[in-house]
Amino acid sequence: MAGEILPGPDDVILVDDIHKTYHLGEVSVKALRGLSLTVKKSDFLIITGRNGSGKSTLMHQLGLLDSPDDGHIYLSGKEVTGMKEKDRSEIRLRDLGYIFQEFALIDELTALENVMLPTMMIEKTEVCREKAREMLAQVGLQEQATHLPSQLSGGEQQKVAIARSLMNEPDVLFADEPTANLDLESAQDVLLVFNRLNREEKHTIVMVTHEHEETIYGNRIITLSDGKIIYEENHV
Numbered sequence: 001m002a003g004e005i006l007p008g009p010d011d012v013i014l015v016d017d018i019h020k021t022y023h024l025g026e027v028s029v030k031a032l033r034g035l036s037l038t039v040k041k042s043d044f045l046i047i048t049g050r051n052g053s054g055k056s057t058l059m060h061q062l063g064l065l066d067s068p069d070d071g072h073i074y075l076s077g078k079e080v081t082g083m084k085e086k087d088r089s090e091i092r093l094r095d096l097g098y099i100f101q102e103f104a105l106i107d108e109l110t111a112l113e114n115v116m117l118p119t120m121m122i123e124k125t126e127v128c129r130e131k132a133r134e135m136l137a138q139v140g141l142q143e144q145a146t147h148l149p150s151q152l153s154g155g156e157q158q159k160v161a162i163a164r165s166l167m168n169e170p171d172v173l174f175a176d177e178p179t180a181n182l183d184l185e186s187a188q189d190v191l192l193v194f195n196r197l198n199r200e201e202k203h204t205i206v207m208v209t210h211e212h213e214e215t216i217y218g219n220r221i222i223t224l225s226d227g228k229i230i231y232e233e234n235h236v
Contacts (some may be wrong), residue, residue, distance in 0.1 A: 005036070007074045011202050012171055013039035013062055018071030020057055020227075027067040030067065031057040033227040036050040039172070039220075044205045046218035055208045056176060061208060063096055063174040064088045076171050093118065097165030098231040103157040111136060111156075112145040115164045122168070135163035138201075139193050147205040155186030164194055166203075172187040173197070175207040179214065191217050 007014040020032040031054050038061075047055050058158050060066040061073060064080060073081050075095065092098075105114045115132040116125075123131070136142050137161040149157055158178055165173055172225060175194065179187035195217050197203045207218070215221045215233075223231040 007038075007077050009077075010040045011038050011074070012041050012043070012076055013037075013206075014072075014074040015062070015124055016072040016074075018061060018068035018073065020054075020066070020068050031227050032061070034071075035224075035228060036071075037222065037229065039204065039206060042198065042202045042204055044218045045207070046215050046221045047206065047208045047224065048210065048215060048221060049224035051210070055210075055224055057227075058077055059174060059176050059206065059208050062172075063098060064092050070200065081106065090202075093121070094168055095171045097129040097168070097170035099158070099161050099173065099175040099178045101166050101177045103149070103154075103161050103181075105157055105160060110146050110148055111141060111152065111160045111163075114149070114160055115167060118164060118167045128167075131167060131234070132163070132201065135166045136160070138166065138197075139163045153186060154182050155189050158182065158186070158190050159193060162190070162197075166197075171204065173203055173205045173207065177210065178207050179211065180208070187211075187214075 005014065005016045015035060015037050017034050017036050018032055019034060020073050022029045022031055037056065047058060049055050061068055072079060075091065080091065112132050115135055116128040119128045119131060133142065133145065136145055141156060141159050144152060144156060179190055182190065191214060194205055198205050219235045221233045222229050
């Protein structure tokens with residue numbers, strides 16, 4: 001397409017002029033209005049803005065949880081906009097990691113078993129188990145491996161969710177308001193885990209937050225309003 005922007009070698013994500021409108025009965029809500037951005041390898045991109053600004057809608061587009069009405073999205077150089085759902089599902093499983101504010105742990109499974117889940121369809125059980133132990137150690141929860149979610153604090157549950165998201169060595173970690181259900185101390189503890197994963201392990205992270213003080217952890221911050229980027233800030 002004439003004028004289409006193509007990804008460069010360091011672009012893990014490229015978004016070119018995407019639009020998204022939701023139809024609620026006779027009412028149409030334009031959630032994204034011609035938004036474009038790039039995310040490069042090892043970026044820690046933070047998306048912020050008021051409620052209704054389009055933050056979660058954008059996150060769902062980037063994480064292949066929804067599709068735009070128009071425009072193009074590339075992940076690791078591959079256009080994903082028009083892919084079949086089967087192919088998108090494969091990318092979500094193998095190449096992307098997700099952390100949500102609700103933790104999304106299975107109550108009947110231990111921390112170790114919850115972390116194992118994403119890899120169970122790909123690797124043998126013993127391989128999954130050993131890798132899950134390594135991921136729990138990365139977030140400092142090796143001693144809680146046999147604990148059920150009900151035996152863990154909110155911050156510890158979110159760390160289990162982070163460990164789970166790392167299991168398939170994703171190209172990008174997506175965190176949608178990961179501290180929203182946590183107290184201040186637990187939130188800071190979780191953010192320090194993200195900070196270490198980004199700075200030491202070089203993971204690419206995209207995080208949505210409505211807490212302005214959390215933006216200090218990112219190297220890039222974009223602020224949305226009415227489905228558009230109205231401000232962008234880069235930190236060294």
